[in-house]
């Protein structure tokens with residue numbers, strides 16, 4: 435019988451020392467590296483609709499589903515769905531899928547990526563949209579034909595002016611105006627995802643950088659051309675995805691898809707309902723997702739107050755707790771070590787692991803008896819102190835009621851998922867900016883409910 439979650443009341447099956455030893459002796463499992471896959475494989479179907487920091491590859495989700503969901507019907511969940519890799523994969527199999535993300539742009543991307551659109555209909559809609567905007571590509575005619583009032587969110591005008599040239603800003607505003615005139619919400623959202631994706635290319639944001647850095651020498655691009663090209667790419671992805679998704683799912687998508695903007699610690703998912711959780715969590719003070727997606731957030735007007743918005747993210751440096759206690763002793767040890775170097779960072783790390791312990795409780799609540807959760811996570815270093823995220827997750831899962839079922843150690847081929855960190859800040863950087871490789875290795879920590 436699955437027992438209700440009740441923190442430290444659980445007898446752990448593995449002590450912290452045993453867990454550390456287990457990780458020290460763990461060999462890399464080459465079956466989980468997916469070395470032979472190309473970008474066309476990892477970006478198949480709708481997976482290349484939108485860039486997303488630290489997204490994982492669909493092949494990893496597919497393999498976990500193959501190993502742990504032998505039945506034809508299943509319910510898969512991702513509490514940190516990001517751009518929806520788990521959700522899209524589950525929908526493609528004809529499974530029910532649910533997920534949450536506190537990031538509003540993540541919700542929009544996942545919704546669009548997991549909603550197949552009838553190809554001929556979509557083709558017609560794209561042609562109509564592009565014909566209304568074609569004048570943006572024809573400079574002379576534009577002077578006469580241009581009656582479209584740009585839609586530029588005034589509230590965020592300072593940020594928009596910081597990132598975009600005057601001409602680009604106006605062209606984008608016109609594209610956005612025409613997109614919002616589309617009456618079919620599904621198609622409109624599809625266009626919005628294309629629009630959101632091209633914002634980085636059209637802005638002064640250093641193209642190779644995940645972090646918000648300006649490149650004042652960046653070559654300007656024609657927003658219409660980039661938008662058109664990306665829409666066509668998305669259209670090809672949709673055509674394939676449409677044929678992959680089973681008809682029963684396409685016809686009753688609302689019964690199969692339950693995604694929300696929300697907190698991973700309290701999902702709107704019933705108790706004992708889910709067969710498998712596949713997820714990758716945020717990292718402590720690594721990505722400030724709200725900052726990284728600020729171009730989309732300001733153009734699509736997704737947050738009134740960016741500072742308040744940021745506080746809701748797990749792993750943010752804007753958080754600390756005074757009256758909550760950690761359960762994991764490996765985590766406590768890390769916090770103690772960090773306390774001697776930086777009290778602020780020690781508090782952030784403590785808050786991160788407390789939040790994650792609450793997420794594990796929630797995973798335990800929603801899983802069926804015999805269900806599994808799979809947390810993909812790498813270890814890192816902050817201010818010279820090792821942060822053994824994987825060991826801490828393994829220990830903490832037990833306090834939420836899980837039996838530690840399996841640990842997979844995998845290499846991440848950098849062609850598929852380049853992940854590097856800046857040694858000073860601990861933050862992610864692109865390959866040519868980074869000092870140290872952060873995750874040449876990562877782990878899949880699998881907990882079982884018994």
Ligand SMILES: C[S@@+](CC[C@H](N)C(=O)[O-])C[C@H]1O[C@@H](n2cnc3c(N)ncnc32)[C@H](O)[C@@H]1O
Pocket residue numbers: 486487488489490491513514515516517518519520534535536537540696697698699713714715716723746747748749
């Ligand atoms: C590593 S990413 C997940 C990427 C995802 N596996 C994919 O393939 O796109 C972690 C996600 O956690 C989200 N997140 C951060 N705090 C959250 C919270 N409190 N509740 C739910 N999601 C949160 C971030 O917005 C981010 O999308």
